[in-house]
Amino acid sequence: MTTLFTLPDWSALAGLDDDQIPLLGSALLIAHDEYPELDPAACNAMVEAHVASLREEVTTIDSAPLKMQAINHRLFDELGYAGNHDEYYDPRNSYLNEVLARRLGNPISLAVVQMEVARRLGVPLDGISFPGHFLVRLPVDDGVLVMDPFNRGRPLNADELRQRARPHFGEDVPDEALMQILDPAPPRAILVRMLRNLHALYAENGDWARSVRCADRILRLLPDNADALRDRGLGYSELGHSIGAARDLARYLQTNPEAEDAEAIRHRLVEQGVRRQPLH
Structure with a gap:
């Protein structure tokens, strides 16, 4: 059976x-x-x-x-x-x-x-x-x-x-x-590590669609994970999805205003704002 x-x-x-x-x-x-x-x-x-x-x-x-x-x-x-x-x-x-x-x-x-x-x-x-x-x-x-x-x-x-x-x-x-x-890793941590490995691999190779997918899956497991929120936002930016990028990156800065990469993320947000301006 x-x-x-x-x-x-x-x-x-x-x-x-x-x-x-x-x-x-x-x-x-x-x-x-x-x-x-x-x-x-x-x-x-x-x-x-x-x-x-x-x-x-x-x-x-x-x-x-x-x-x-x-x-x-x-x-x-x-x-x-x-x-x-x-x-x-x-x-x-x-x-x-x-x-x-x-x-x-x-x-x-x-x-x-x-x-x-x-x-x-x-x-x-x-x-x-x-x-x-x-x-x-x-x-x-x-x-x-x-x-x-x-x-x-x-x-x-x-x-x-x-x-x-x-x-x-x-x-x-x-x-x-x-x-x-050496503490045991719970299942959620194991899955997140698998996804982080894949995200790093795809981001390194410029495969932004797959890297965004991995970051999104991490957020399904850990909805407040700051790194995954930033990574998804940066991936959206590379793919030209300005609204999604701005939303994720702004939320990242709201929750991590003193992050080491905060200035770089603010700069990327400004870029997203420029990209969204209509052409005249």
């Missing part, structure tokens, strides 16, 4: 608590914007097939870290999931239907696959919105086991985590700060 699997609705996600947001379905919803013909049930069936191939083995293992070792072996060694080191900025690395089909992804998309499979097998794997590359974590008796999904689920020790954090936090990364960085 096939289990019905449908995508959530963007308009409903903003009102959901984090524990109500379906991670796989919402990640596929992001992909649906780019691939409107994708079959969410088929994508879910692929994940469930991975789970089914592991269930008997994982059930016989008592230790959660050893269960996770078996899951990683299956995903990365046998099924061939891998970080796309050669074409890291290929947008397909962020779209989960493509990740499932190609078995190539970026850190966060591979983490979503890893988490979905682990959780369906009763292994409480969480994501970590670590600076730089997204990571995953598994609770163990004396702390957490941190792994890198972009590099075949390789475990990372505290020294390596501090080294990775230093470019973002300075030379001194105390234990308290490190543990805070």
Whole structure:
């Protein structure tokens, strides 16, 4: 019997608590914007097939870290999931239907696959919105086991985590700060990070329609997110949608009058006003 699997609705996600947001379905919803013909049930069936191939083995293992070792072996060694080191900025690395089909992804998309499979097998794997590359974590008796999904689920020790954090936090990364960085990332934060990755990629390449779409989706999840409001406004400006640009950029300045880029945004607003003047 096939289990019905449908995508959530963007308009409903903003009102959901984090524990109500379906991670796989919402990640596929992001992909649906780019691939409107994708079959969410088929994508879910692929994940469930991975789970089914592991269930008997994982059930016989008592230790959660050893269960996770078996899951990683299956995903990365046998099924061939891998970080796309050669074409890291290929947008397909962020779209989960493509990740499932190609078995190539970026850190966060591979983490979503890893988490979905682990959780369906009763292994409480969480994501970590670590600076730089997204990571995953598994609770163990004396702390957490941190792994890198972009590099075949390789475990990372505290020294390596501090080294990775230093470019973002300075030379001194105390234990308290490190543990805070390693807090579990809720589903909404994971989805927003996926969308920010895509926005940055499309904006860098001047694909303003897609960059606006990503910023708009972030605002569906976080209606008051200042960065997404600014980014959507700037994208509208590039596309010539003066009214939308002026509305978003003005709201950004109202809520962030002391922002570092406030002067540049004010200048862009003036430009929008000039563009909207009728010709005589």
